[in-house]
Amino acid sequence: xxxxxVDRALDALATGAAPKLPELSAVLEAELxxxxxxxxxxxxxxxxxFVAASLIYAGLLLAFLSLRADLGGLPMAWIVGAxxxxxxxxxxxxxxxxxxxRGSMVPRWRAALVITAITSVAFIALGLNIHPSVxxxxxxxxxxxxxxxxxxxxxxxxTALVPVILGAIFLRGAVPVFSRWIAATLGAxxxxxxxxxxxxxxxIADGAHIGIVHGGxxxxxxxxxxxxxPRATDRPFR
Numbered sequence: 080x081x082x083x084x085v086d087r088a089l090d091a092l093a094t095g096a097a098p099k100l101p102e103l104s105a106v107l108e109a110e111l112x113x114x115x116x117x118x119x120x121x122x123x124x125x126x127x128x129f130v131a132a133s134l135i136y137a138g139l140l141l142a143f144l145s146l147r148a149d150l151g152g153l154p155m156a157w158i159v160g161a162x163x164x165x166x167x168x169x170x171x172x173x174x175x176x177x178x179x180x181r182g183s184m185v186p187r188w189r190a191a192l193v194i195t196a197i198t199s200v201a202f203i204a205l206g207l208n209i210h211p212s213v214x215x216x217x218x219x220x221x222x223x224x225x226x227x228x229x230x231x232x233x234x235x236x237x238t239a240l241v242p243v244i245l246g247a248i249f250l251r252g253a254v255p256v257f258s259r260w261i262a263a264t265l266g267a268x269x270x271x272x273x274x275x276x277x278x279x280x281x282x283i284a285d286g287a288h289i290g291i292v293h294g295g296x297x298x299x300x301x302x303x304x305x306x307x308x309p310r311a312t313d314r315p316f317r
Contacts, residue, residue, distance in 0.1 A: 122178040125249045129173055133242040133269075137276050140238060147282040152213035158278075164205065165275035168198040168297070172268035176246060176261050186250070188257035191264035198267045199298045202274055206290030217284035228288045231277050235296030236303075238276045239269025243304050247311045258309040266304025270297030 150158070175190040212219065220227050246265040254261050273296045281293070 203294035212284035235273030238273035262308035270300035
């Protein structure tokens with residue numbers, strides 16, 4: 080719109096006459112004509128699909144890998160309690176990453192930040208301090224051979240991969256602010272699922288391995304997700 084057109088439009092408004100607006104360009108008309116309605120997010124449905132798909136994926140991995148050899152000799156209270164702790168971390172992180180507060184369209188980044196911090200620290204501390212074993216069956220690498228158990232880190236991250244990708248798909252275009260915190264929480268959720276799988280599969284029972292490697296899966300998955308996932312979630316649907 081030229082300066083003369085603007086002046087004439089202002090003069091027409093001052094005199095009460097309706098100004099003649101310039102016609103839309105063909106390109107803009109084509110863009111407007113191509114706009115299609117987008118279905119709104121259904122967070123609770125997405126949460127249910129996310130949890131179900133993630134657990135099925137982890138269950139298939141565990142079926143392929145087999146249960147830990149020392150499972151029968153470990154205290155059942157510890158097996159159940161630690162398993163519930165991993166599952167609770169997975170569930171809470173998933174909920175805060177995917178489901179916004181009532182009346183809001185934006186995920187709860189503050190709650191997501193808190194649960195990411197808690198899970199990142201709590202499972203390292205849990206593994207370092209509580210690690211029952213079965214003599215002659217469980218393995219004990221200890222700190223000197225900590226790196227010998229690096230395979231559990233990769234297995235935990237592989238378990239976290241599907242939940243993180245699924246969460247990124249669900250949140251694409253829905254996180255206008257603080258996307259890195261939400262992405263980190265998705266990573267923490269996937270890391271907790273990886274920790275749950277390792278809890279049921281890995282027979283290495285020393286505190287250094289369980290705390291640093293198993294618990295570290297949450298930290299590494301959260302950091303990688305915070306780095307990579309916003310590249311997908313920050314892009315609007317097209």
